[in-house]
Amino acid sequence: MEDVAKAAGVSRTTVSFVLNNIPNSNIADATRERVLQVARELDYAPNTQALNLVTGRTMMIALVVRKTTHQMASDAFLGAVIEGIMQAIEPHGYHLMIHAAQPDGVNSTYRDLIRTRKADGLVISSPMVSDAEVRLLHDEGTPVVLQGASTMEGVASIDVDNEQGAYDAVRHLIELGHRRIGHISNAPFSYAASCERLNGYRKALAEAGIPFDRALVREGNFTAESGYEPMYALLDLEDRPTAVFIGSDEVALGALDAARQRGITAPDDLSVIGFDNLPVGRYLQPPLTTVHLPAFDLGREAGNMILALVRSEHLPRLKVSLPTRLILRGSTAPVPA
Amino acid sequence: MEDVAKAAGVSRTTVSFVLNNIPNSNIADATRERVLQVARELDYAPNTQALNLVTGRTMMIALVVRKTTHQMASDAFLGAVIEGIMQAIEPHGYHLMIHAAQPDGVNSTYRDLIRTRKADGLVISSPMVSDAEVRLLHDEGTPVVLQGASTMEGVASIDVDNEQGAYDAVRHLIELGHRRIGHISNAPFSYAASCERLNGYRKALAEAGIPFDRALVREGNFTAESGYEPMYALLDLEDRPTAVFIGSDEVALGALDAARQRGITAPDDLSVIGFDNLPVGRYLQPPLTTVHLPAFDLGREAGNMILALVRSEHLPRLKVSLPTRLILRGSTAPVPA
DNA sequence: CTGAAAGCGCTTACAG
């Protein structure tokens, strides 16, 4: 900048004014032109670090991924979420950094991103029901958006309407005539999303006058592998279900394989409906009926929210809930006569 | 820091020395203890921006994803690659930022990340054969690692051994007795990886004395949808193949569906082998035989390489090639008698 | 309409 000022024969102040297009700076057109010209010739680019130091901002948003290494590496939605966030923030000059924080990390470090001024705000992809560090961060006035859990008082959050999605899925099964409907969760019930999906399941049953049977509910744990045991257990029941609502396509993969091993195939012997709408679902045999999770929209909305927060703008709603959509394919059918 | 110095009754210099553990600074133990103590009490955290300004470094690595929005959102490996890079760089105090750059972007902007000092080095996930911006960056002395294409002279790069992987796949088919073997590429042949896999295919054929037949080679284009046409074309051939090597599991998904629509099922009527080893492959019916692509390792190695570059350390090898591994599952079988 | 100067929060020769 020094160089530009010298070459253009003006002060650094003037250069700063024209380059930043400061209003009311009243720079003569000729001067302005000259500075712009020289800056171009010298291929001038401002030093972000210097700018950050004086403005006190970093123009960075951190996406904190609260997952184990394995969970993150096999997260089919990470790309969509990242893409969504970037599309929201980059047009406004913000960049995205990724930070991994183990879910069990007691001494996790993402608060340091703020303390050491590496980022202006955090999007926390946190499936955990509660998290003391988030609480602290929020109380300190840090811009924080929770993506995926909405149980924390006063903290901005975004999620899909899990209960409604589950309700729609189970209602679909009921309409096909099923009465004996099992449920395998996407994750342990210590996760908010699992609870909400269970609630949707129960609500649909209740509405149809079908009594809730605890024995029909089993826990999955994110992965396809975790789908085997629960499915075996369900199929081993005296009065086994004619349909199963599984809270995750991924878990459904394993569950379907388990059923197959027992010689039970969907949808003839058993109707199966998943959740998430993984891209691969339509290529399975039979194509998997599921509930669409709008991962990209989730990211974009999270981006919009954190953007509003870091810019101290008004946040229309503190908790937003995105709609799901039932995707009918081949893994569900009317209950066999 | 000012505050810490004041509270400890020392100068900022001293605080800086003890906090950064500067060797040969010869701080009295008592002073050191006092400073540490006060810093803890005041919950002091250094301002990264100020530090960056004086050191001239940002401690940031940018992952430049050269893909369309759609491609990125449906990239099953992005999480694994990111995780790999982070595991390599975070222990050394570096952070990762993500930057999207459209593959067709003439006036793409990732060079600005360096010009404006937002990052110290770039990992470019670039499938394109050549890229003028990378050339320029490299010539300017910027630390750059190409992930996925190795055609640029003098630029560090990492990739999987595509040719060997394809060779292994086709050789497996030949050993099963197939002689009429089709190929559907993962992407257009303007992409380096596609060419390399085609070379592996040709090499295996040549070695077995099977003449290369241009009619048996078709282009895929990343997505499952792009697998239909090529498969139809192959099946419509007079002398149709008994096996097909497909350069991508994703493309294989569509191709398999296309075959199924024609009443042709793997592996009885047609052996099919993919590439990538998507997690879902083992849950398909039949489970997909494929070539394992070590996405996490790719990321970690890219991380190690860029780390060496930004730290001006010696780079053992400028171009590294990671081995693949043939995964035998159910979609390939001996040629029908 | 433009410039001199202070300041953002650090590091690091240099002096004592």
Place this chain on the structure above:
DNA sequence: CTGAAAGCGCTTACAG
């Protein structure tokens, strides 16, 4: 063993 001071590259009152 410790401190005063310059400097990193910017922005922004303030003065003229």
